[in-house]
Amino acid sequence: MFQKVLLQLGLLLSLSVGLAQAQSSEPEMLLYCGITMVKPMTEIAQQFEKQAMVRIKIAQGGSEDLYQSAKKSGQGDWYLPGEPSYRNKHQAEGILGEFVTVGYNQMAMIVPKGNPKKVQPDPREMLRKDLRVILGNAESGSVGQESKTVLDKLNIYPKVVKATAFLSPDSRSLMNAMRKDEADLTMSWRATGFFPENAAKLDVIDLDTKIAKPQALLLIMLKSTNQVAQAKAFMTLTASEEGQAIFRKYGFLDNKTAVAR
Template identity: 35%
Template sequence: MMKNRNRVFGEQGKNKAILSLIVIVFFAGSCNFFDNDNNKQKEKPELLVYCGITMINPMQEVAEYVEKEKCCIIRITKGGSGNLLNAIKINKTGDLYLPGSYSYILQGKEAGIIDTSQLVGYNMAAIVVPKGNPLNISNDPIVFADNKYKTIFADPNSGSIGRMAATIFEKRGIKDEALYNAMRLSTDSKDITKAIINGEADIGINWIATTQWKENRDKLDGIIIDEKYAPVKKLVLSRLIYSKHPEIAGFFIETAAGPIGELIFSNYGFINHFEHYHSSQKQ
């Protein structure tokens, strides 16, 4: 187990603001891309990335780096991991997919839409509360069975944090009680964050990384849940079989999984390989 697992998180990392657009377009700086035969500027290759909402910030930074290195344009569509997977299956287009849980990658492999994959980091669930934890909430998920609290968590059918919440409640033996007490089910991690900040809910289940973003860390704390209820989740980035630019997509994966990506993801509150190894050694 990690040292001091019950501590409240909220002061780590140097983060950049999340853009509010559903599709974010990053333009490369000043790379030249010419057709030498006709001396005309070629169109830059465009890649489409499907990204779970919680990972949008680090993926934005990786995309900016790749754009400059490969003279390309990268478009990122964000949303719930399950909804994104369904969109890929229907549209049959896109280059990369990063869900919040490896289970979606397994589904993608079963559907035959995943080409190659690589681990880029880890995430863990937390009980999210207003800054300072005014209600003195513990790290025991049993609090979601107590009707004196206004609770919120995601629909397990919409994304990875919803599936994780369902897993936590089932392992704790409070699945029915937690569902009954919930004021509503959210669609994704962003909606949970908003509900806590606005005072709509007292507590929620969300990814710990969301509490360490620049726009949230002065408003939220995350209380780590024991791993016997909330196991650490692998973040796996995959290239899709529909990729029109597999070489650039492969370079994106290598960057995200390498030292540059590891530093970027760590800055946004995600666990790197070193931290996960030492955490597992303590269990």
């Protein structure tokens, strides 16, 4: 009997070791992902891991900070910034490869639930003296960069920056501050207002597309990847109807959206 128990324990141990070895032998891949897209990309990555027997790590942060990390480390498989200007800005540096469009996001105004201050769909509202305004930092992430683009069109960016209570590095920190009632108004990516933790406390005020043009989300393969076939397969999944359904679920416009040039 004792020998039988030992044999069973030995088999269980062998199976456990075998499983651990199989898991550790799975290739590990790295996605540099802008904060706003983390939720849909995490869900898509989990699906891909099951299909392709790989593990995907997601480094999240502001788009510019992520690019600099990828450049400095010389490692990683994909880069997904919050707007296409980052590809245009850094393409000549030689680390960015082919890409697919995986959706669109658009700048919007974000206010507390019910819009108690009666904020109108006009970025000039950010100059109201009765409002506590916060803004993204244009030096660190796409939300700040796109806010600057929108406000520059109206020639009010320096005035708004001067009037803000503080600048935040990314959309997550902006929305956290709004949920904590640290501000009455901000500008953020529209999709963030529909995330469950934000939708319960905040409202989205949409802006005219002439003021806030939808921005393409480009999933870019890094030339540092050692898993080219897997990297391309992941890009295909993300751009497919299956991947796009996940993006729509989180409030993004899908890659079939017609955008005026």
